[in-house]
Amino acid sequence: MGALETPLCGLLGIRHAILLAGMAGGPNTPELVGAVSRAGGLGVLGVSGTTADATAEATRAAVRLAGGAPVGVNxxxxxATDATTTRERMLKVLAPFREELGLPPDPPPPPAPDPPLVLLEAALDAGARVVTTWHDPAPVLPVAGAAGVPVLAMTTSVAGALAARAAGADAVIAQGSESGGHRSRFGPGAATASETGTLALVPQVVDALGHGVPVVASGGIADGRGIAAALLVGAQGVSLGTLFLAATESGVTDTYRRALRETLPQDTVVTDAVTGRPARWIRNRIVDALVTANAGTLGWGAQGALMADLRREATRQGRADLMTMLAGQAAAIGAEPRPADRIVRDLVEGTGAALAAARG
Ligand SMILES: Cc1cc2nc3c(=O)[nH]c(=O)nc-3n(C[C@H](O)[C@H](O)[C@H](O)COP(=O)(O)O)c2cc1C
Structure with missing residues (x-):
């Protein structure tokens, strides 16, 4: 039995305990999700910010491409959180960048996405067989439970893991501070909690939940060495985001791919200045300007909406200095383009090799 055939595989119906982290906003195309599942991991669609119709269509496509293997939805x-600044103040900070990109001073409101439970129903109807969550999973547990679909709740803390489990989550994804993307902070003390690295967080979550509850490690893992370390501290699987951005099937642009290859650990920063909630971003001109301005935000929801057309236009123009790009601290590891099935195979083989080397 391979090191990545853990009890989590039985819960999820997969062959290798490797999850493609749910990444909303474009990276997780149906082609990427389907390829990871087909290769024996779990492909997970990130559907937030879209509509029920788009979710149904993407899920159906991913399920088809997975060739009978399960597909998850995130x-x-x-x-929403409260604003800590005014729209006028925020527009003033963004004004030079908007002008540089040829955008009008005041952006139009983007179309409203459908609420999470509507997206969940659409994904389940279209064949999603696993749910992963960002933030308190309580709202989705009854729906997923009624559909007989396991829920994996992502959390940055022991308190969050205990709360998720008490609410009925089947497994926990322990998200360390190295992670790219937004922090899944909830539970007692979450608002003021400091960040915890993956290798410190995972064993403490495992100990707190007891050994029967699967714990998945997430954050800064990008090759077999990282997976071996996660397994040795008690994880039953791993959830990788940044590494899969480099997959040939991912939806990110060449500019983003190049930035990932060039991103050293110190080139990322955790800040709430971009969207109103803390996330790890690649440092560039616009991220640094938002951090330095220290101008507050319009809060989760409104801040992202204000940034939407700027983000889209900077991406369209290939402006690495003005795109807002989420990435973890291990971004440069394995960042050369490879097909997703090859990434999964390399991870499985690399884990075996790393564990063999550790045994001497
Ligand atoms: C581009 C990007 C988008 C992300 N979007 C989401 C998301 O929509 N939902 C979610 O639960 N996590 C999201 N995450 C966080 C991942 O679930 C995961 O915790 C993280 O990628 C793990 O760290 P790593 O990037 O070092 O592998 C995102 C991460 C990245 C890099």
Whole structure:
């Protein structure tokens, strides 16, 4: 039995305990999700920010491409937060960048996405067989439970893991501070909690939950060495985001791919300045300007909406200095383009090799 055939594989119906982290906003195309599942891992669609129709279509495509293997869906469940600045102040900070990109000073409101439970119903109807969550999973547990679909709740803390398990989550994804993307902070003390690295967080979550509950490690893992380390501290699987951005099937642009290859650990920063909730971004001109301005935000939801057309236009123009790009601290590891099935195979083989080397 391979090191990545853990009890988590039985829960999810997969061959290798490797998850493609749910990444909303474009990276996780149906082709990427389907390829990871087909290769024996779990492909997970990130559907937040879209509509029920788009979710159904993407899920059906991913399920078809997975060739009978299960496909998961990821939902963002954090509520809106209050503004700590005014729209005028924020527009003033963004004005030079908007002008540089040829955008009007005041952006039009983007179309409203459908609420998470509507997206969940659409994904389940279209064949999603696993749910992963960002933030408190409580709202989705009854729906997923009624459909007989396991829920994996992502959390940055022991308190969050205990809360998710008490609410009925089947497994926990322990998200360390190295992670790219937004932090899944919820549960007692979450608002003021400091960040915890993956190797410190995973064993403490495993100990707190007891050994029967699967724990998946997430954050800064990008090759077999990282997976071996996660397994040795008690994880039953891993969830990788940044590494899969480099897959040939991912939806990111060549500019983003190049930036990932060039991103050293110190080139990323965790800040709430871009979207109103803390996330790890590649440092560039616009991210640094938002951090330095220290101008507050319009809060989760409104801040992202204000940034939407700037983000899209900077991406369209291939402006690495003005695109807002999420990435983890291990971005440069394995960042050369490879097909997703090859990535999964390399991870499985690399894990075996790393564990063999550790045994001497
Ligand atoms: C581009 C990007 C988008 C992300 N979007 C989501 C998301 O929509 N939902 C979610 O639960 N996590 C999201 N995450 C966080 C991942 O679930 C995961 O915790 C993280 O990628 C793990 O760290 P790594 O990037 O070092 O592998 C995102 C991460 C990245 C890099």
């Amino acid at each position: 939902l963002q469940l954090a509520g």
